[in-house]
Amino acid sequence: MTAGRVLVVGDLITDVVAVLAGPVATGSDAPAAIRFSGGGQAANTAAWLAAQGVSVTLVGAVGDDGQGRERVVELERAGVDCAVTRHPEHATGTVIVLATAGERTMITERGANLRLAPADVDAALAAAPDARHLHLSGYTLLDAESRPAGLRALAAARERGLTTSVDAASAAPLRRVGAAAFLSWVRGVDLLLVNADEATVLAGGLDPAAQGRALSASARRIVVKQGAAGAVWVDRDATVAVAPARRAAVVDVTGAGDAFAAGLLAAWLDGAGPEVALARAGDLGALAVSQVGARPNP
Secondary structure (H helix, E strand, O other): OOOOEEEEEOOOEEEEEEEEOOOOOOOOOOOEEEEEEEEOHHHHHHHHHHHOOOOEEEEEEEEOOHHHHHHHHHHHHOOOEEEEEEEOOOOOEEEEEEEOOOOEEEEEEOHHHHHOOHHHHHHHHHOOOOEEEEEEEHHHHHOOOOHHHHHHHHHHHHHOOOEEEEEOOOHHHHHHHOHHHHHHHOOOOOEEEEEHHHHHHHHOOOOHHHHHHHHOOOOOEEEEEOHHHOEEEEEOOOOEEEEOOOOOOOOOOOOHHHHHHHHHHHHHHOOOOHHHHHHHHHHHHHHHHOOOOOOOOO
């Protein structure tokens, strides 16, 4: 089991997940199975890490409201230590997720997540002398208001000798900030995770291995997630590893990338090589898509 604590920095959100029975009927009604659950890229990754027995702390921000309190309680019950700041003047973030069997569209209100501050990160690191790795949700960098906290998280981790990873988060906001800016923010991280759309935004329309090689100028290791086509690992030692996707009955892809990231991190921090780490990540990703919701089922 992974020795040392992982700090996960970023968003904690309420997901309103609508698993659609068919296409959206614009201007009319469409049937769906709807549920409210905990979400947020960082919180989901922390929950999946805890489910694997990894000591993990989530660093985030919520409103001083019922939703925020519920989100923290459910994470603590899942084994996540929460260094979460409450902001009475802001609501806890909410995402409406429209999910089909193979895709999901998210409508987002960032809420209190935008209030995450560098001081929150420093306090969490000071309270975790056993920390060995810091994982950052890219959403923290993609919003200007929370960006200082994301940049401080990476800088403070380096100051303390922690390894670092970043999940690029989402293609549309990456386009808005621009590839050059984002890559300058994550320069020097030990591991960068991107999906196929994010890789295209950051590295152009190349094949996944070539995208990884291009991105290795910014990060030491790159993992390009390709959904049903599997994943590719590229590092600066010219290592290229390819893993096929695990077969699974797809119910809801919400949070699958976060489960994948947690499986990858747990294996890599345990000393696993690229093939084993990708396989473990794929196992968790397959488990995530076979259920409704972004977190491990109790």
